[in-house]
Amino acid sequence: MQLELSEERTRLREAAEQFARSALGKDLARRERTGEFDRDAWRRCAEFGVLGMPIPPQFGGMGLGLSDLLAVMEGLGRGTRDQGLLFSLNAHLWTNSIPILKFGTAQQKDKYLRPLCDGSLIGANGASEPDAGSDIFSLRTRALRDGDGYVLTGTKMFVTNAPVADLFVVYATVDPALGATGITAFIIEKGTPGLRVGRKLEKMGLRTSPMAELIMEDCRVPASQRLGREGRGVPVFECSMEWERGCILASCLGAMERQLEECLAHARSRKQFGKPIGKFQSVANRLVDMRVRLDTCRPLVYRIGELKDAGRDATTEAAIAKLHVSECYVKSCLDAIQVFGGYGYMTEQLVECDLRDSVGSTLYSGTSEIQRNIIARGLKL
Amino acid sequence: MNDIRSVLRAYILENLLPGEDPSNLTDDTELKESGILDSMSTLKLVTYLEEQFAIEFAAADLEPANLSSIAALQRLVQSKL
Ligand SMILES: Cc1cc2nc3c(=O)[nH]c(=O)nc-3n(C[C@H](O)[C@H](O)[C@H](O)COP(=O)(O)OP(=O)(O)OC[C@H]3O[C@@H](n4cnc5c(N)ncnc54)[C@H](O)[C@@H]3O)c2cc1C
Numbered sequence: 001m002q003l004e005l006s007e008e009r010t011r012l013r014e015a016a017e018q019f020a021r022s023a024l025g026k027d028l029a030r031r032e033r034t035g036e037f038d039r040d041a042w043r044r045c046a047e048f049g050v051l052g053m054p055i056p057p058q059f060g061g062m063g064l065g066l067s068d069l070l071a072v073m074e075g076l077g078r079g080t081r082d083q084g085l086l087f088s089l090n091a092h093l094w095t096n097s098i099p100i101l102k103f104g105t106a107q108q109k110d111k112y113l114r115p116l117c118d119g120s121l122i123g124a125n126g127a128s129e130p131d132a133g134s135d136i137f138s139l140r141t142r143a144l145r146d147g148d149g150y151v152l153t154g155t156k157m158f159v160t161n162a163p164v165a166d167l168f169v170v171y172a173t174v175d176p177a178l179g180a181t182g183i184t185a186f187i188i189e190k191g192t193p194g195l196r197v198g199r200k201l202e203k204m205g206l207r208t209s210p211m212a213e214l215i216m217e218d219c220r221v222p223a224s225q226r227l228g229r230e231g232r233g234v235p236v237f238e239c240s241m242e243w244e245r246g247c248i249l250a251s252c253l254g255a256m257e258r259q260l261e262e263c264l265a266h267a268r269s270r271k272q273f274g275k276p277i278g279k280f281q282s283v284a285n286r287l288v289d290m291r292v293r294l295d296t297c298r299p300l301v302y303r304i305g306e307l308k309d310a311g312r313d314a315t316t317e318a319a320i321a322k323l324h325v326s327e328c329y330v331k332s333c334l335d336a337i338q339v340f341g342g343y344g345y346m347t348e349q350l351v352e353c354d355l356r357d358s359v360g361s362t363l364y365s366g367t368s369e370i371q372r373n374i375i376a377r378g379l380k381l
Numbered sequence: 382m383n384d385i386r387s388v389l390r391a392y393i394l395e396n397l398l399p400g401e402d403p404s405n406l407t408d409d410t411e412l413k414e415s416g417i418l419d420s421m422s423t424l425k426l427v428t429y430l431e432e433q434f435a436i437e438f439a440a441a442d443l444e445p446a447n448l449s450s451i452a453a454l455q456r457l458v459q460s461k462l
Contacts, residue, residue, distance in 0.1 A: 137420040174440050180420030181427065181443035231440025234424045377421075380399045 005071060005302075012068055013075035017254070019048050020079025028082050028208070032353055035200075035207045037164055041085055046119025050076070050089060054243075055101055059113035066243075067305030070250040074301075077254020081350055083357040084208030086251045087364075091160040091209075092116070094244035096123025096169050099236045100187065103228040108187060112167060124165035126156030126214045127237060133157075134370050136171075137180040137234065141216065143172035149223050150174075152186065152216040155198070160364075162197050162212035166190045169240075170216070171233045183233035187225050194219030205356030238315075244365045245318040246304035249325045252361055253294070253301055256332050259354055260290045263339045270341075277339075286335040293328035300324055316378030323371035326361035333358040385458045388433055389451050397422055408452040413445050423448060430454075436461035 005013065023044045031038060045051060053069050055061025064072070076086055097116045100108055115121040132139040141154025152172050159168075167189055173182040188195055198213030228236050267278030267287060277283045300321035307314040333355035337344035344351040362368045386408070394403055397417050412418045418426065423443070431437055436458065447457045 175444075177445065178440060178443055179445070180424055182440055184440070229440075231438075231443060232424075234420065235428075238421075 009068060009071040013071040013078075016048075016050075016072040016075025017079035018075075020076045023048070024076075024080035024085060025082040029348060029350060031082075032084070032207050032350070033347075035202065035210070037088065037208055037210045038082065038085055039164070041082070042088070042122070043119050045085075045089060046117070051092065051097070051119055052117030054093065055097060055113055055117050059101070059109055060117040061113070065305070066246065066308045067302065069247055070301060070305045073247050073250035074254040074257075077251035078258045079254070081255075081258075081353065082208055083251065083255060083354075084206040087206045087248070087357075087360075088122075088161050088209040090244060090248045090251065091125060092123040094247060095125030095127075095240040096167060098243050099169055099185065099227060099240050102239055103185070103236050104187075105224075107224065108227070112187065116167070121166040122161055122164050123167050123169070124159050124161035124214075125240065126159045126162075126168055126170040128157045128159075129155060130157050134367060136237070137183060139171060139173060139183065140176065141170070141172040142176075143174050143184055143186065143221075145174065146220070150184075150186070150221050150226070152188075152194070152219040152221055154216055156214040156216075158201065158211060159197075159214045160209055160211050162214050163200055163210040165197075168195070168214060169227060169236075170214070171237060172216075174230055178231065180234050181231050183237070184230050185227040185233040185236040186221050187227050188216075188219065188221055192219060192221065204359060205353070206360050207356075241365055242308075242314065242318050245322040246301065246308070246314070248361070248365060249297075249301050249321055252325055252329045252358070253297055255354060255357075256290070256294050256297065256329055259332060259336050260287070260294060262351075263287055263290065263336050266340055283339060286339055290332045290335055293332055297321075297325045297328050316375055319366075319371040319374035319378070322365065323368050323375070326358075327368060329358040329361055330355070385434070385455045386451060388430075389454055389458075392426060392429060393417070393451070396425070406451070408455075409450050411449060412451070412454075413449050418448060426454075430458055434458055434462060 024041050049062050052061030053064045053072060056063040100112050116123055127136055129139050141152060143150040143152050154172060170186050170188050171183055174184050175182045194217050196215050198215045201211045203211060264287060267283055268276050270277050304314045304318050304321055307317055336351055337355060340351050343349055394406060398406060427438060427443060442457060447453050
């Protein structure tokens with residue numbers, strides 16, 4: 001595999017970084033505290049083309065391949081500290097736009113993809129439930145057949161973007177006795193009778209990405225809103241997760257690069273005992289470890305892009321990357337706080353914000369334990 | 382029928398029971414409750430059978446009883462041909 005990005009991808013990454021530096025992360029310290037989503041930044045991301053990157057031009061997008069997307073996501077992660085916004089973008093792209101592109105009917109694609117690309121619709125995804133997290137296929141939201149449609153009843157948990165979303169991809173079972181083969185995906189528009197956004201959920205990190213419960217009470221959905229075949233929601237969900245794992249990690253990679261640069265600058269300029277703290281071996285070793293982590297994470301992320309662009313399965317490789325990058329990200333964030341000392345612990349510098357954001361990466365899109373289970377399955381254990 | 386059976390056996394032995402002595406897999410070996418077929422592997426097997434035999438299962442066809450053994454799966458595939 002290629003270890004260096006091509007010139008074109010390097011340009012993409014740099015353009016994304018520059019865009020993020022100039023357009024994103026405004027008033028972040030305050031918004032992070034109050035948990036405020038930046039709608040204007042969302043619009044600017046749409047104008048820059050981020051929301052249409054993986055969508056073909058005939059539906060209003062740019063039709064980029066996964067490796068190109070990873071470069072853009074890495075650039076964005078490096079260019080802004082607003083990881084919450086990037087998380088919301090990722091949720092919109094991989095759990096809403098991509099499933100509609102891959103599994104939608106011609107009518108569904110015509111109706112939804114263009115507004116999802118131009119930023120006029122925000123997408124979200126409701127899979128998790130109060131009693132179905134890692135064991136997602138034990139979900140209980142029911143979709144009862146009713147004439148030419150379904151009636152959905154159930155509660156979804158941890159729905160990223162729910163408070164601001166216009167379009168939801170929701171998973172429900174047509175018959176719990178069928179297990180995974182009963183799970184079916186639906187596209188539900190905001191305002192559909194019986195659908196409501198429940199209480200807003202306050203998070204430790206990624207606070208500028210809004211989250212809430214989603215409640216369906218006798219929510220009638222026409223069969224034309226089913227996404228994919230009845231009982232074939234699992235492939236839709238798995239497709240989302242595979243894209244999401246790869247691409248969210250690219251933003252984390254960018255964040256780790258930015259963090260290392262900031263730590264290096266601090267270690268060179270901050271003097272104690274008459275010399276820069278970077279001259280103390282125990283401080284230098286932290287920076288060395290951060291660099292080693294970064295260099296071992298990068299190829300794992302870009303390998304997913306190469307495999308997927310070549311049309312190959314990347315289930316195990318995506319799980320390996322997700323596990324390694326997220327665990328490294330958390331460790332590097334802890335190191336960054338230590339390098340910054342007390343200043344790193346203070347909220348105004350936002351160094352600690354990276355740590356709070358990073359912890360989520362070991363949980364969302366499947367926890368580290370679940371990634372290990374997927375890798376073990378790949379080893380045919 | 383034999384063809385369906387050998388396709389099923391080959392798939393299960395290669396993908397779900399690697400390293401297993403083939404003689405331990407009989408037509409009546411319990412596949413669901415024994416955990417040989419979990420959620421993901423059920424979906425993969427079903428998709429594989431649809432492609433192999435150019436058939437389509439409805440959600441209701443995939444009730445646990447129809448997936449419980451090679452014999453049950455064989456009957457299910459046969460009913461769609
Ligand atoms: C920031 C964030 C955003 C999210 N956004 C969304 C969203 O938009 N839509 C959505 O549907 N969901 C979303 N989620 C939910 C997320 O997918 C779940 O949190 C995750 O799947 C884990 O489920 P759980 O929280 O119920 O934990 P549990 O499944 O209850 O797990 C608790 C602990 O048990 C471990 N565990 C469970 N099963 C096993 C096993 N078989 N082997 C080993 N260990 C195991 C877990 O690893 C974990 O450590 C989000 C979560 C977070 C943190």
